Every structure is written in C-alpha cells, then in structure tokens.
Amino acid sequence: MSGDPMVQQLSELRVRGARRRRVRAQALRLAAEEPTAVERVNDLGVHFTASAVVMDPATGRVLLMWHRHYDMWLQLGGHCDGDRNLAKVALREAQEESGLAGLEVCPVPIDIDLHVCRSAAEPRRNLDVRFLVLAPAGASRTDTRSPEGHPLCWRDPAKVAEPHLRQLLSAGRASMEAALRRPVPHLVGTQRGLETLALAGT
Structure with a gap:
C-alpha cells in the first residue's frame, strides 16, 4: 500500500532476535494485505x-501504568480503532492516559511485540508497536495523575526489574539519547506536527 504511514513506520523499525524479526515480518504482511488489522474487532484473530x-x-525516568487486566506495570497505549498512523495512535493514547501536555513522539518505532490479551470475552492477539514519547523536561518531578483514573508511576529504568519491560526500556533509553541529538522536526507533538505526521509518506 504505497504511501501508507503504517507500512512506512514498520519498514523503518529495526529489531534484534529471530522472534521479533518474525513478528515484524507478520506485521508488515498484515499492514500491506489486511485493512481490518487496525480494527479491534475483525476476523483475523489479531489486531x-x-x-x-x-x-x-x-531525569531519564519512564512513566508506567498499572494495567488491571494484566496485573502488572506496562507502558501506556491502546487500540488503533481504524487509524493507520501508529505513531499518532501512540501519542494520542499517551496524552489521554497521562493527561500530560507537550508530549512529543518519535515517529520511528523502537520495538514490536505479539501477545495474547485475555481481558476480552475471548482471548485475542495484539500486535503492539512501541514508540518513544518524550515528556516535557522535568515532568517526572511532579505528581502525574491520569484523567482516566489509571495508577501511574515514574520510575528509573535501571531499577525496573520486570523482565517484560527491561528490553523495551533499554530500547527507549537508546532512542531517547539518539532523538535528543537530532533536529526538532524528528519529534512530533503539536497539532501542526501531527498533521505533518499524518501526511508522512503520501
């Protein structure tokens, strides 16, 4: 699908390990061939x-949310609901779940994972594409309260012991260090920037 931001973003994703390379290949195939893969209800068994x-x-700290369905701390995020711009979705979910203003997303994904979500009536598979989102400098020094009522916590990535987070946070920290060395246009957070991001690849 020429000019598709989702295909473009997935094509720019660099992953390590055989499993993640297989997941990325599956994601690219679905993005190119299955339009309903961005809908949470479809006949594919995965979205x-x-x-x-x-x-x-x-501070280098990361904002985590306690996910009641999984009973663990996780990064913020959610469903695409038809939106094929995954970076835009990640930014939107971060804004809605954290209530933080001034967030900026790096439009190149840093990781991907395929996992089973058991919170629905029937288990379903989620293809989760992860992005770095920068908060305003110093945001972690104040109490961040979710407008949606989610428990939130700023943590030092070096002190996060949960195995499911260590590789992701390592990728996030490396991406942040690289992003801060780049010119500002690589980070998109304003409405104008979102409009530019939405048109990327068209």
Missing part, C-alpha cells in the same frame, strides 16, 4: 495496537 514509552529527558 494492531500502539504504545508509548514516555520518558522525561531531564
């Missing part, structure tokens, strides 16, 4: 989600 590794560039 795309997008999530945000929200980091404070001043």
Whole structure:
C-alpha cells in the first residue's frame, strides 16, 4: 500500500532476535494485505495496537501504568480503532492516559511485540508497536495523575526489574539519547506536527 504511514513506520523499525524479526515480518504482511488489522474487532484473530514509552529527558525516568487486566506495570497505549498512523495512535493514547501536555513522539518505532490479551470475552492477539514519547523536561518531578483514573508511576529504568519491560526500556533509553541529538522536526507533538505526521509518506 504505497504511501501508507503504517507500512512506512514498520519498514523503518529495526529489531534484534529471530522472534521479533518474525513478528515484524507478520506485521508488515498484515499492514500491506489486511485493512481490518487496525480494527479491534475483525476476523483475523489479531489486531494492531500502539504504545508509548514516555520518558522525561531531564531525569531519564519512564512513566508506567498499572494495567488491571494484566496485573502488572506496562507502558501506556491502546487500540488503533481504524487509524493507520501508529505513531499518532501512540501519542494520542499517551496524552489521554497521562493527561500530560507537550508530549512529543518519535515517529520511528523502537520495538514490536505479539501477545495474547485475555481481558476480552475471548482471548485475542495484539500486535503492539512501541514508540518513544518524550515528556516535557522535568515532568517526572511532579505528581502525574491520569484523567482516566489509571495508577501511574515514574520510575528509573535501571531499577525496573520486570523482565517484560527491561528490553523495551533499554530500547527507549537508546532512542531517547539518539532523538535528543537530532533536529526538532524528528519529534512530533503539536497539532501542526501531527498533521505533518499524518501526511508522512503520501
């Protein structure tokens, strides 16, 4: 699908390990061939989600949310609901779940994962594409409360022991260090920037 932001974003994703390379290949195939893969209800048995590794560039801390369905701390994120711009979805979910203003998303994904979601009536598979989202510098020094009522916590990635987060947060930290060395246009957070991001690849 020429000019499709989802195909473009997945094509730019660099992953390590045989499993993640297989997941990326599956994601690219679905993005190119299955338009309903961005809908949470479809006949495929799998759908795309997008999530945000929200980091404070001043402190290096990451914002995590307690996910009641999984009983664990996770990055922020959610369903695409038809939107094929995964970076835009990740930014939207981070804004809605954290209530933070001034967030900026790096439009190149940092990770991808395929997992089973058991919170629905029937288990379903989520193809979760992860993005770095930068919070305003110093945001982690204040109490962040979710407008949606989710428990939130700023944590030092080096002290996060949960195995399911360590590789992702390592990728997030490396991406943040690289993003801060790039010109500002690589980060999109304003409405104008979102419009530019929505048109990327067209």
